[in-house]
Amino acid sequence: MITRALVGDAYTPVNANEVAYLPQALIEIDSSGRIDRVTPAADPSYAARLKAAEVQHLVEHLPADQVIWPGFVDLHVHAPQWPQAGLALDKPLAAWLNDYTFPLEAKYDDLAFAKRVYHELVHELLSQGTTTVLFFGTIHTAANLELARQCMQQGLRAAIGRVAMDNPDQTPDYYRDASADEAVAATERFIHQLKALGADNPLAPLPVITPRFVPSCSDEALAGLGRLARQYDLPIQTHVSESNWEHQYAIDRFGMHDAAVLDHFGLLTEKAVLAHGTQLAPKDQALLRERGSALAHCPISNAYFGNGVLPVQELLAAGNQVGLGTDISGGYSPSLYDNLRHAVALSQVRNDGVTTQDAGAVGSRISMTTAFYLATLGGAQALHLPVGQVQAGCLADLQVVSDRFTRPAESPQDRFERLMYQTTARELRQVIVHGETVIGPALAVNDEKFA
Numbered sequence: 001m002i003t004r005a006l007v008g009d010a011y012t013p014v015n016a017n018e019v020a021y022l023p024q025a026l027i028e029i030d031s032s033g034r035i036d037r038v039t040p041a042a043d044p045s046y047a048a049r050l051k052a053a054e055v056q057h058l059v060e061h062l063p064a065d066q067v068i069w070p071g072f073v074d075l076h077v078h079a080p081q082w083p084q085a086g087l088a089l090d091k092p093l094a095a096w097l098n099d100y101t102f103p104l105e106a107k108y109d110d111l112a113f114a115k116r117v118y119h120e121l122v123h124e125l126l127s128q129g130t131t132t133v134l135f136f137g138t139i140h141t142a143a144n145l146e147l148a149r150q151c152m153q154q155g156l157r158a159a160i161g162r163v164a165m166d167n168p169d170q171t172p173d174y175y176r177d178a179s180a181d182e183a184v185a186a187t188e189r190f191i192h193q194l195k196a197l198g199a200d201n202p203l204a205p206l207p208v209i210t211p212r213f214v215p216s217c218s219d220e221a222l223a224g225l226g227r228l229a230r231q232y233d234l235p236i237q238t239h240v241s242e243s244n245w246e247h248q249y250a251i252d253r254f255g256m257h258d259a260a261v262l263d264h265f266g267l268l269t270e271k272a273v274l275a276h277g278t279q280l281a282p283k284d285q286a287l288l289r290e291r292g293s294a295l296a297h298c299p300i301s302n303a304y305f306g307n308g309v310l311p312v313q314e315l316l317a318a319g320n321q322v323g324l325g326t327d328i329s330g331g332y333s334p335s336l337y338d339n340l341r342h343a344v345a346l347s348q349v350r351n352d353g354v355t356t357q358d359a360g361a362v363g364s365r366i367s368m369t370t371a372f373y374l375a376t377l378g379g380a381q382a383l384h385l386p387v388g389q390v391q392a393g394c395l396a397d398l399q400v401v402s403d404r405f406t407r408p409a410e411s412p413q414d415r416f417e418r419l420m421y422q423t424t425a426r427e428l429r430q431v432i433v434h435g436e437t438v439i440g441p442a443l444a445v446n447d448e449k450f451a
Contacts, residue, residue, distance in 0.1 A: 009412075066429055075324060092245070132158070151205055162186060165183070184225060215250075279306075311361065322374060
């Protein structure tokens with residue numbers, strides 16, 4: 001049964017190199033929160049379908065200066081790090097973790113603190129047009145469940161992982177799992193508790209197996225988490241070859257690259273999402289392709305901690321799955337608009353080189369169309385979720401954006417590119433998740449929509 005319909009100009013990704021323009025499309029949403037049908041204005045059935053929906057008072061005609069496109073999918077957010085976004089980004093990665101990040105994450109044993117931060121973070125992500133997020137939590141199960149509650153109450157589609165980290169050589173004594181057995185057992189308990197919390201909720205967050213990264217975990221913890229991923233058929237998230245330091249750490253400890261270590265422990269699967277990857281060698285990239293594992297490209301964070309620029313164009317051309325992540329708080333901005341712009345800019349840096357002596361890697365440039373794909377369909381495919389497109393059968397997770405500088409003679413493609421560069425939270429008129437407006441006029445945040 002159709003419960004809502006939008007009429008307006010829409011853009012949707014087709015693939016990494018093509019975006020479709022749908023002028024004055026009729027987008028019909030059903031009671032299950034899915035897009036039932038998208039009818040272009042030129043379709044012979046358009047007038048009849050529009051009239052039928054109008055008779056039922058279901059239609060919202062958007063003004064000419066507003067456009068529709070999919071909600072964004074953020075593949076890498078450290079939820080507990082939101083309070084330190086923008087801090088100490090001049091530090092080396094290891095120092096940043098030990099001096100700032102671990103002390104902050106340890107505070108989430110205080111549930112009141114967790115609730116305050118997570119309520120703010122979820123609202124901020126929605127207000128930036130992000131409708132699906134893959135979250136790292138902390139080792140604190142109660143706090144992770146509070147993050148899940150905030151997502152369900154405010155209307156954010158989410159997957160959440162309890163972070164496992166038990167290696168005493170690389171984690172502080174005040175913030176780590178007591179043992180490998182505890183890391184695995186606590187992860188399994190979290191899986192069951194999260195499923196129970198989300199029972200019968202259309203936005204029930206998906207549990208994710210989450211070894212923090214290779215340096216933080218013992219061999220026994222990595223092996224146990226790999227077994228859990230197989231037992232429960234769940235997604236996996238972690239970091240891979242994020243920096244020179246992390247990449248070299250795996251070589252020194254295991255005699256192999258990060259990706260091979262993860263594969264050895266059963267943590268490279270078609271449901272795995274691996275963040276950063278700036279130091280991946282060609283053989284590592286091939287291994288990820290073979291396993292069907294996706295990469296979360298975090299361009300802002302990589303500029304500070306990655307010691308390199310991810311070869312996005314080369315990876316996509318070779319058949320690797322790639323999406324986009326903010327990496328709060330290694331990335332200072334919660335906006336995927338900011339990150340897709342940085343993705344384009346850094347690809348040009350990689351293409352041209354950074355000095356007159358550096359010839360660069362010709363062919364590395366990506367277009368704004370490709371960056372849009374990363375933030376939408378690329379992330380959706382990495383998570384195996386039917387989102388990221390304005391298309392029948394997809395969940396109705398959408399953005400309605402105002403074009404404050406409409407130019408009547410502009411081509412649809414030029415308008416799309418300009419809006420990708422100009423849009424901020426200020427221009428978002430509605431954010432729709434599961435067919436319901438969660439951010440919109442006179443609706444700062446809907447805390448009970450999906451409760």
